[in-house]
Amino acid sequence: MHVTATFTDIYVAVSQFYGRQVQLLDSSRFEEYAQTFTADGEFQHTPGIPPARTHAGIVEELRRFNTRFDNDPVQRRHIFSMLNLSAWKDGAIDATFYALVLTTRPGVKQPVVGPSCLVRDVLVIEDGEVKNRSRQVEHDHMFSLV
Amino acid sequence: MHVTATFTDIYVAVSQFYGRQVQLLDSSRFEEYAQTFTADGEFQHTPGIPPARTHAGIVEELRRFNTRFDNDPVQRRHIFSMLNLSAWKDGAIDATFYALVLTTRPGVKQPVVGPSCLVRDVLVIEDGEVKNRSRQVEHDHMFSLV
Amino acid sequence: MHVTATFTDIYVAVSQFYGRQVQLLDSSRFEEYAQTFTADGEFQHTPGIPPARTHAGIVEELRRFNTRFDNDPVQRRHIFSMLNLSAWKDGAIDATFYALVLTTRPGVKQPVVGPSCLVRDVLVIEDGEVKNRSRQVEHDHMFSLV
Numbered sequence: 001m002h003v004t005a006t007f008t009d010i011y012v013a014v015s016q017f018y019g020r021q022v023q024l025l026d027s028s029r030f031e032e033y034a035q036t037f038t039a040d041g042e043f044q045h046t047p048g049i050p051p052a053r054t055h056a057g058i059v060e061e062l063r064r065f066n067t068r069f070d071n072d073p074v075q076r077r078h079i080f081s082m083l084n085l086s087a088w089k090d091g092a093i094d095a096t097f098y099a100l101v102l103t104t105r106p107g108v109k110q111p112v113v114g115p116s117c118l119v120r121d122v123l124v125i126e127d128g129e130v131k132n133r134s135r136q137v138e139h140d141h142m143f144s145l146v
Numbered sequence: 147m148h149v150t151a152t153f154t155d156i157y158v159a160v161s162q163f164y165g166r167q168v169q170l171l172d173s174s175r176f177e178e179y180a181q182t183f184t185a186d187g188e189f190q191h192t193p194g195i196p197p198a199r200t201h202a203g204i205v206e207e208l209r210r211f212n213t214r215f216d217n218d219p220v221q222r223r224h225i226f227s228m229l230n231l232s233a234w235k236d237g238a239i240d241a242t243f244y245a246l247v248l249t250t251r252p253g254v255k256q257p258v259v260g261p262s263c264l265v266r267d268v269l270v271i272e273d274g275e276v277k278n279r280s281r282q283v284e285h286d287h288m289f290s291l292v
Numbered sequence: 293m294h295v296t297a298t299f300t301d302i303y304v305a306v307s308q309f310y311g312r313q314v315q316l317l318d319s320s321r322f323e324e325y326a327q328t329f330t331a332d333g334e335f336q337h338t339p340g341i342p343p344a345r346t347h348a349g350i351v352e353e354l355r356r357f358n359t360r361f362d363n364d365p366v367q368r369r370h371i372f373s374m375l376n377l378s379a380w381k382d383g384a385i386d387a388t389f390y391a392l393v394l395t396t397r398p399g400v401k402q403p404v405v406g407p408s409c410l411v412r413d414v415l416v417i418e419d420g421e422v423k424n425r426s427r428q429v430e431h432d433h434m435f436s437l438v
Contacts, residue, residue, distance in 0.1 A: 008158045012300045019376035023388060075432040077390055077408050079373045081225045084165035096169060098223050100248065100257075102392070102408050104432035110406040111392075111432065114256040116223050116248050140221040140250035140257065154304040227371045230311035242315060244369055246394070246403075260402040262369050262394050286367040286396035286403065 017130040034058040042134040163276040309422040326350040
């Protein structure tokens with residue numbers, strides 16, 4: 001993305017970035033998913049657990065997380081929606097959006113729906129490509145009643 | 147949006163508008179949600195009930211509607227999809243899209259899914275910003291069998 | 293779309309194309325849906341069944357498929373998401389995305405959710421308009437355990 005990139009260009013580049021990134025994740029291509037983060041990127045997808053850091057750390061966290069499916073084959077899908085690019089400062093973009101997780105098991109047409117999440121990303125443009133500097137996921141069923 | 151705005155610019159501006167608008171709604175920031183409508187905006191989200199009008203009227207209707215959750219804390223999410231900008235006349239845009247409502251309760255990972263809706267918006271550009279002139283929501287489970 | 297169309301323009305044109313196309317499908321406007329394919333277009337939406345070909349063939353396949361709802365009135369919705377335009381060669385675009393089917397019955401607020409699908413489209417630009425040259429749908433619940 002050049003210096004002259006417009007809001008329109010950025011919004012579309014981010015949409016395309018998420019389309020590709022999510023399909024990598026749901027195909028268990030964790031190394032390539034990790035590469036969508038900056039080298040010092042932070043990825044926090046489970047509330048209460050400290051964020052994974054660096055590409056190697058993100059891959060390790062995804063492998064650990066997915067061991068739960070070792071004897072329970074599933075096709076997961078993450079549906080991101082309602083993308084809101086809410087700030088642009090020092091070359092970083094705050095992106096806030098919804099994520100809905102679907103989990104399908106072989107032979108069962110209806111996926112398990114949930115959790116529903118709110119995701120807060122910080123994105124940067126590195127050498128013309130969108131990258132995640134950080135991702136923080138909040139789960140809707142863990143909201144505070146205070 | 148200038149006079150020279152392209153279809154691409156408009157489509158993205160509308161997508162960003164909905165991302166922000168929905169997050170305001172689902173955060174119960176009803177005053178800010180109402181401000182996404184024009185001063186004389188119309189908001190009709192329950193079939194058979196006349197539309198709310200003006201910012202104050204929209205806030206009042208949302209407060210009334212949400213009293214059902216007073217003793218039943220929930221996190222609601224509205225997922226808009228399949229945006230179709232189908233007409234552009236006298237500066238107004240017809241936007242038609244799907245809306246799926248998700249309702250999550252504390253400690254329950256699976257949201258209640260539904261209703262599924264068809265939304266018909268009329269949008270205008272005021273001082274360079276997208277605004278709702280009107281919104282009309284049809285619920286899929288109330289469709290006519292005629 | 294002119295020769296000078298940017299990636300941004302294409303991504304938005306494809307998004308708008310899908311918004312309109314899906315609303316035609318879900319309104320049972322099968323002739324108009326078929327017209328969103330090229331004259332020799334291929335449409336394969338049920339694994340194991342050979343693709344329908346040509347506009348007439350696509351209409352016939354959709355009529356055949358939908359006879360299952362003859363005595364079971366429903367409002368179907370297809371939610372496409374996570375659009376990834378992954379290649380551009382000889383004027384054709386590979387588009388990969390998720391599709392989630394929702395089926396609502398009269399008086400029942402919660403739709404039946406599923407199947408969840410992966411869709412592989414080949415798109416072309418004909419006379420400035422996006423068209424499907426082919427569509428291939430994979431169902432998540434039929435994934436191979438090999």
